[in-house]
Amino acid sequence: MQDQYENIISKADSLLIVVAHPDDLDVMAGGTIARARSQSIPVRALVCTNGAFGSRENDIPLEKLARMRLEEQRNAVRHLGMDTDELFILDNEDCTLRDTDHALIERIAFHMREFRPSHIITHDPITIFKKQRKQFHFINHRDHRAVGGAVVNAVMPMARDVSFFPEHRKKGLTGIDVKKILVHDSYDGEIFINIDDFIAQKIEALLSHSSQFDDMTVKRIMMMNDANAEKDTEETDYWERFRYYELER
Known part of the structure; x- marks a missing residue:
């Protein structure tokens, strides 16, 4: 695997990550976030x-x-080097999200317009069944697909075109044209980010979610990040994988 961090993430002016649930960002991109914050x-x-x-x-x-x-x-984002002032949690219930929900898209568009990210990380809006390693198969949560779809709908056209959500203009916000998107939960990862130097931070972030994860669950998550998990070696090789889209201008 080739580390694509320098080619993609290190060139980001700023990075917005949009996820469905508390803990999703730590599972899918905790190491990448910690690496970005180190820069x-x-x-x-x-x-x-x-x-x-x-x-x-x-x-x-x-x-x-x-x-x-x-x-x-x-607590988790603190371990990743983030400021809690840059963490926003919406008061929606699980399994109520829809990718066409204007209220959800408006919130995503608002944060895009206010924060002005060059790159966005979110869920894959298409994949239903996903595989990580030979032994790990999952159903991609409906909220993941809904959030990924809502982000796509915000990126084009609803955060870009100023006629949408005119109330934003009263706050001095203008349209934004984000061209670089990374999605997680894809059946196959297209690009890989090495997180060996940031694995301790990711583990601490995951362990912060004590209502969700015990030690064994965290170890299982880390196995999915370990390229050597299926090899006869005690050495570890940790990566996070995404599908990457650089949109036409």
Whole structure:
């Protein structure tokens, strides 16, 4: 695998990551974010649900879990070198998101117009069944697909064209034409970012989500990031993978 960090991420003026749930950004891009922050690249994160339904237990009140997950996510981004002032969590419920929801697209467009990112990381809006390594198969959560689709709809045309969301103009915001997008959750990754030097930060971020992950779950996540996981070696080789699109101007 060839490390594409210098060719893509290091050239970012700023990086906006838009995800569905608290913990998604740490799972899919925690190492990449930490590496970008080590170069002082500005990073903003928008989480589109409060995560209140994110439990397989029945005895945690929704309001309590939402508060827990907010605090967990704040702690997690600190481990990645982010300022918590650049973390925004919307108060939407799980499984209510739609990629055509104007309220959701408006929030994404607002953060695009205010933060002015050169690059966006988000979910793959198309992939339903995904595979990571031979032994890991998943269904891509409907909220992931919805958020990825809403980001695409914001990028073109609703954050770009100033006629959409005219209330933004009253706040001095103008349209933005983002051309570089990285998506996670694809069946196959197209580009790879090496995170060997930032793996400790990613693990600490993941462990911050104690309502979601125990030590074994974190180890399983890290196996999916380890290119040597299926090889007869004790050496590790950690990467995050994305599909990368550089749009025509």
